Amino acid sequence: MLQRFFIFCSGADTQILETCSNGERNKYAGIGATVFFTAVMAFIASGYALHTVFDNVYTAIFFGLIWGLLIFNLDRYIVSTIKKRDNIKSELLQAAPRILLAIIIAVVISKPLEMKIFEKEINQVLLEEKNAMTLSNKEQLALQYTPTIEGLNQEITNLKAEIASKEAETNALYDTYISEAEGTAGTGLLGKGPVYKEKREKHDAYLAELNQLKETNGAKIENIEAQIAALGVDYNSAVENSQPIIDGFDGLMARINALGKLPWFPSFFIFLLFLAIETAPILAKLLAPRGEYDYKFEEQESVVATWVTQKVEQRKLLLATDGALNEKVYADIKDEEELYRYKKEKAEELLRLQADSFQNIQIKGL
Template sequence: MLQRFFIFCSGADTDILKECSPGERTKYAGIGATVFFTAVMATIAGSYALYTVFDTLFSAIFFGIIWGLLIFNLDRFIVSTIKKRGNFFDEILQASPRIVLAIIIAIVISKPLEMKIFEKEINQVLLQEKNDLTLANKDQLALQYTPSLQALEAEIDGLKNEVINKEASVNELYDTYIAEAEGRKGTERLGKGPVYKEKREKHDAELTALQALKVMNAEKISGLEAQMATLALEYDAKVAETQPVIDGFDGLMARVNALDKLPWLPSFFIFLLFLAIETSPIIAKLLAPKGAYDLKLEEQESALKSWVVQQKLQRDVLVATDRNINNKVYADIAEEQELYDYKRKKARELMQLQADSFYKKQKSIL
């Protein structure tokens, strides 16, 4: 039963194989087994590839089975359409389009399994890319908030410098009235005279203004710092909002690109393995000698071709004979006087009707 199933997978004609030796049936059962297990590998590879897309096990298995059946049908078609002709180069030329198709199928099958085999290495590459994307995203978002933050910081620095300059001015007035009292500057008279009082009052007024300026600027700085804190919160919220997009950067295309960044030699050997599996039925048919199955199949095809050619020739003779008979019959009828008189009568009636119709139309116009 298993042998019959694998023969079915090979696409061979079971009726012809029944008339062949057991060795011939074993050969085609082996070819069919290769086709079957290639489809199984395609199902596994397709399911994994689709799981990375849909992220649901049921959908991945369902579409993976459909993909495996498609590969099975293609492989079975490829193997069943290669005929042994006795000329190796003609057989290679006949199989070349099918070999190209087999290479394409091998690439499609091997890629998902490569991604599964090198999953840890791919995850490492994706982690590095996610980290780079996270830093780049933060830098890009920071460009939106940096000008506002710099403007607020400059305004805060300006308010602080205003207080510092005011303090320097007040300290200078303090030194001035102290030096006046000590007689070191100004009138150079020791004691607290009218000039000292004038300078002291000026200092006290500026000191009061300094205290008011400190309070006012402190309130402004607090407001500006609150705005900076708000911008920082908005920046953090924007980063948190965009981070899931980066965290989800592990789809099928991302994994294929990450696989391409790994060393090519291991992937190349895996591809060669699947290429050998995919092309093995074709190579087996090309290298196998012309067996009893091929001879019997060629006999059936040539017999059918001869019958079709014979039937076509008979139909051509029949058509030519019928055409000659029809020409002779119509030639004989054309010479009969009765037929000539009848057609002459009908032609006269037709010309009379045309003349009457033309007369009525012209009369209506006038």
């Protein structure tokens, strides 16, 4: 049962193989098994690749099965159409398109399995890229908020500097009127005289202005700090909203790019492995020695070709003979005087009938 299934996979003529030896049937069963397992590998690889795209098991299995059947049908067709002859160049010429296609298919089906084999290394590369993207994203978002925040901070600095300047002037007036009272400066007289009173009033006026300035600038600083806090909240919100996009940066293309950043040597050998698997059916057919089945198959083709050629030649001869006979018959008829007289009488009769009919029509018109 299994042998018959693999022979079916090889695309060989089962009727001819039934007349061949058991060894010949085993050879083609082996070729068919290679075709079958190549399709299985294509199904697994494409199913995994499509799972990374659609993230759905049933969708991946469905399209992977279609891809596997496509590869199976293609391999079976090409293997069955390669005819074993004594000319190796002719066989290679038949196999050249399939070998070229095998290289393309090997690249397609090896990449998904490479991504699975090197999944941990790819995840590490993706993690580093995500971290770099997160930092870059924060820096780019910060460029939108930093100038505004720096401008607001500068306003706070200016307001505080204005308070500090007014406070310094007030303190200087305080030292002045205290020194006047102690007699260590100003008039040099000990006690609270008119000059002391004047300087004290000036200090008290500056102190009132200082308190008013602190209250006004304090309110402004609180308002600016609230604006800075709001901008900080907006910045953090923008970072949080954009982070899921970065976290989702692990699709098929991202993983292929990450795989490309790993050392090429292991990936190259995996590619060679799948190239060998993909070309296995065609190589198995090319390397297999010419056997009993090939001779019988060639004989059957020769019989059919000879029969078709004979039929074509017979039809050509029949057509040529029929044409020659027709020419001879019509030539003989041309020489018959009796037939000539008969046709002449009929033609004259026809002309008389036409003339009578025309005359009747003219009379009716009058």
